[in-house]
Amino acid sequence: MSSTLFAYCKPRAVLQAPSHIRHYAKPPDTGLGDERLASIRRVLYPANLRNKPTPTGTWRKDVRQTIQRAIPSVQAHNTIERAWLLHRRHLRKRREAELTRKYECMRRAMEELKSIDMKLFMEANEVEDPRRRSEVEMKLMRSMPVLEARAMDARIRGLFPRELKIPADTPSKTGWNYEWKPIERPI
Structure with a gap:
């Protein structure tokens, strides 16, 4: 166990760069696993954004000056x-x-x-229990398949039915009705 611990630890002197070099990006850390993961991490989270505004706008170093310019007092x-x-x-x-x-x-x-x-x-003004079922509904639920009965049992009366098809401009699941003819009305 101690040998694996030392494999992931590097001496501090190796990680430090000379003071005259700006730290725009860290050197790739090969000791932490797969190189592909490290390169993906570098692409997704670049280290050169330390002194610049972030692309998402969450941090801007000039925000105080901008606010001061917009609202002077x-x-x-x-x-x-x-x-x-x-x-x-x-x-x-x-x-x-x-x-x-x-x-x-x-x-x-x-x-x-x-x-x-x-x-x-x-x-x-009658208060209705949405969980209560009538005898007709109970008989109907007994004759249904299990999944449909569960769906009916889960439905709360008075709310919009979840299983209602949303109106869309796409064709139906059953396909196109080629025999359909418009109703002819006398003019």
């Missing part, structure tokens, strides 16, 4: 920040007002339904 920054928060508050108030309006319309409609037909009002 703390007061301007605070003004912009307050304006942004005010804008977000206006959007939130507008959304809340729209939800309140919709809720009031729904409440008035339910009161109207209650005054017109109490039976329909009670059916509309």
Whole structure:
């Protein structure tokens, strides 16, 4: 075990480069395994990005100067920040007002339904357990194959069916219907 440990360790003096050489890229480390992995690692994660902005934009050394150029003072920054928060508050108030309006319309409609037909009002407000199955559904599930029965059991009533085919401009799985004719309508 100690021999394998020393195989991966190199003396510190070997890894150090002279001080007058800039460290743009490390020399390839052949002691850590396959050379192909090391070359892939060097291509994906180049070491020459230390003093430059990263390609993804996560680090930029001139970000402070850019912000200072765009927003010259703390007061301007605070003004912009307050304006942004005010804008977000206006959007939130507008959304809340729209939800309140919709809720009031729904409440008035339910009161109207209650005054017109109490039976329909009670059916509309009935709390339904989405896991409960009727006798007809239970009989149908017993006659189905196991996978279809599990899919039906997993489906929650009231939600959009997951297995519904998404409308697309591609042909169906069954192929093209060559015998189809449009309905002729008199003009």
